[in-house]
Amino acid sequence: MRTVQIFDTTLRDGEQSPGVNLSTEEKVEIALQLERLGVNVIEAGFAASSPGDQSAVREVARVVTDASVASLSRAVPQDIDAAWEALKEAKQPAIHIFLATSPIHREYKLRKTKEQVLEQAAEAVRYAKRFFPVVEFSPEDAGRTEIDFLCEVADVVIRAGADVLNIPDTVGYLTPDEYANIFVQLRERVPGIDRVKLSAHCHDDLGLAVANSLAAIRAGVDQVEGAINGIGERAGNAALEEVVMALYTRQSYYQVATTIRPAEIARTSRLVSKLTGMPVPANKAIVGANAFAHESGIHQDGMLKHQETYEIIRPETVGFSQTKLVLGKHSGRHAFRERLETLGYTLSEERINALFARFKELADRKKSLTDEDLIALAEEKHGEVAEFFELESIQLSYGNHALPTASLRLRNRQTGDEVEEAACGNGSIDAIFKAIDRATGEQVELLDYKVASNTQGTDALGEGYVQLRQGELTVQGRGVSTDVLEASARAYIDAINRLLTRKQSKNQDATLNVVLG
Numbered sequence: 061m062r063t064v065q066i067f068d069t070t071l072r073d074g075e076q077s078p079g080v081n082l083s084t085e086e087k088v089e090i091a092l093q094l095e096r097l098g099v100n101v102i103e104a105g106f107a108a109s110s111p112g113d114q115s116a117v118r119e120v121a122r123v124v125t126d127a128s129v130a131s132l133s134r135a136v137p138q139d140i141d142a143a144w145e146a147l148k149e150a151k152q153p154a155i156h157i158f159l160a161t162s163p164i165h166r167e168y169k170l171r172k173t174k175e176q177v178l179e180q181a182a183e184a185v186r187y188a189k190r191f192f193p194v195v196e197f198s199p200e201d202a203g204r205t206e207i208d209f210l211c212e213v214a215d216v217v218i219r220a221g222a223d224v225l226n227i228p229d230t231v232g233y234l235t236p237d238e239y240a241n242i243f244v245q246l247r248e249r250v251p252g253i254d255r256v257k258l259s260a261h262c263h264d265d266l267g268l269a270v271a272n273s274l275a276a277i278r279a280g281v282d283q284v285e286g287a288i289n290g291i292g293e294r295a296g297n298a299a300l301e302e303v304v305m306a307l308y309t310r311q312s313y314y315q316v317a318t319t320i321r322p323a324e325i326a327r328t329s330r331l332v333s334k335l336t337g338m339p340v341p342a343n344k345a346i347v348g349a350n351a352f353a354h355e356s357g358i359h360q361d362g363m364l365k366h367q368e369t370y371e372i373i374r375p376e377t378v379g380f381s382q383t384k385l386v387l388g389k390h391s392g393r394h395a396f397r398e399r400l401e402t403l404g405y406t407l408s409e410e411r412i413n414a415l416f417a418r419f420k421e422l423a424d425r426k427k428s429l430t431d432e433d434l435i436a437l438a439e440e441k442h443g444e445v446a447e448f449f450e451l452e453s454i455q456l457s458y459g460n461h462a463l464p465t466a467s468l469r470l471r472n473r474q475t476g477d478e479v480e481e482a483a484c485g486n487g488s489i490d491a492i493f494k495a496i497d498r499a500t501g502e503q504v505e506l507l508d509y510k511v512a513s514n515t516q517g518t519d520a521l522g523e524g525y526v527q528l529r530q531g532e533l534t535v536q537g538r539g540v541s542t543d544v545l546e547a548s549a550r551a552y553i554d555a556i557n558r559l560l561t562r563k564q565s566k567n568q569d570a571t572l573n574v575v576l577g
């Protein structure tokens with residue numbers, strides 16, 4: 061199996077992402093992580109672009125030992141000198157010289173003829189070869205360059221001593237077939253092509269950067285360039301983690317190895333995201349927060365039965381801790397039960413079904429339910445409680461100059477009757493509790509009341525806690541909802557149900573005593 065080199069340009073093309081500016085320390089930190097990841101070349105910056113970038117390239121080269129360190133350079137002596145100044149102490153220095161070759165760049169940007177471009181390219185490579193053991197040359201905008209002229213450019217830079225010929229699809233214009241065909245043409249038509257390594261460098265303007273890079277690998281290139289998380293100019297570069305994991309996961313198809321340690325991918329992605337300030341989209345392949353998360357019941361059931369039903373890569377392979385089964389409105393009973401069991405709740409089928417119905421009600425109102433939410437739900441009604449009253453609906457009227465009023469409807473589960481009541485109070489909670497007292501007909505004393513949010517965010521679940529006394533009986537109740545007022549009402553009704561359960565069992569005991577006595 062052949063090995064393809066990984067050329068990382070996170071610190072150069074990646075840093076060209078609008079708004080990104082990495083300090084020397086940050087570049088060094090990322091470079092050391094890239095080395096741990098196992099990349100072969102680190103393009104650390106563009107030494108001639110600023111004194112800061114020159115010193116960053118120098119510092120990266122000072123600390124990196126396993127990978128080659130490169131600087132970008134225009135095809136002019138002063139840029140090459142600046143690159144050498146930064147890299148002369150490096151263990152494996154390399155220079156990456158570029159010069160645009162497409163008609164539009166020649167005519168409008170460089171204002172040079174084809175002959176002038178050929179001469180400048182060859183001259184720059186020759187000059188750089190006086191210092192650098194490895195010279196890479198890129199005909200910028202190769203993707204839109206006439207193929208005959210591209211072959212001429214390749215010919216002159218190879219003759220001038222280039223070691224690597226990179227073919228950038230600078231504006232992400234090509235399709236995979238077209239891009240692969242350029243390498244086929246170069247191989248067929250440029251005499252000294254076997255003397256250089258061929259390299260691919262793709263941009264994502266049409267969302268084809270990774271597909272084009274893989275097509276180039278199928279066409280036999282020796283090196284692939286890209287950036288972690290796919291960052292870079294405009295829509296970015298080929299996302300290296302995606303290219304590498306495609307090669308890894310489909311090894312029997314590509315028959316290509318790399319030196320990358322996949323387990324370092326998640327860490328590298330997090331570091332790059334943190335230091336560049338560019339968040340990784342949740343649905344991003346390989347490193348997005350949802351890349352190994354499953355929300356729908358059918359998928360979760362499949363995953364619980366066999367991981368490969370819905371995952372082609374194990375999260376641990378790329379350095380994530382585990383698959384996430386996110387409980388939300390699309391989830392099913394299998395995942396719900398499994399999560400409750402993991403949290404320590406082994407419940408009867410009947411109880412699971414009752415809790416699952418409540419879970420679906422809540423999930424309709426909240427994006428996803430956390431473990432804390434589930435614990436609150438599981439503990440909402442603990443112990444054997446007969447359901448006497450159930451909350452059907454609740455409505456509040458509140459204004460800072462008006463008396464708060466609560467109207468509610470309860471269903472009496474024992475008789476099937478519905479009771480509607482309303483009450484005013486000193487505050488919304490007072491009004492709710494008074495309305496419940498009226499609807500249930502129970503005279504109780506409120507000993508304690510608390511409400512707390514279980515999780516963060518405005519849609520967090522609120523948990524209400526109530527302690528009531530009636531005569532010698534003291535009971536507690538809990539209620540959960542996305543709304544704290546409803547959670548309080550549920551807690552109060554739960555406490556009343558417990559009270560009625562206790563009274564019922566006391567009566568049964570008394571009757572039994574009379575019969576036995």
Ligand SMILES: CC(=O)SCCNC(=O)CCNC(=O)[C@H](O)C(C)(C)COP(=O)(O)OP(=O)(O)OC[C@H]1O[C@@H](n2cnc3c(N)ncnc32)[C@H](O)[C@@H]1OP(=O)(O)O
Pocket residue numbers: 073076106108109110133134135136158159160169170200230293
């Ligand atoms: C596809 C890519 O990603 S290419 C890399 C792009 N990256 C960067 O540009 C980041 C770093 N760049 C910089 O800091 C600055 O642009 C510098 C320091 C390199 C140059 O700055 P300035 O001297 O002020 O020139 P400016 O950027 O405005 O214009 C670029 C000049 O370089 C010329 N040029 C562009 N590419 C090349 C090249 N490969 N070789 C030689 N000259 C080039 C342009 O024609 C223009 O020349 P002109 O002044 O004669 O018209």
Ligand SMILES: CC(C)C(=O)C(=O)O
Pocket residue numbers: 073132158198200201226228229230231261263
């Ligand atoms: C400098 C070159 C390789 C480049 O970044 C591009 O053309 O996209």
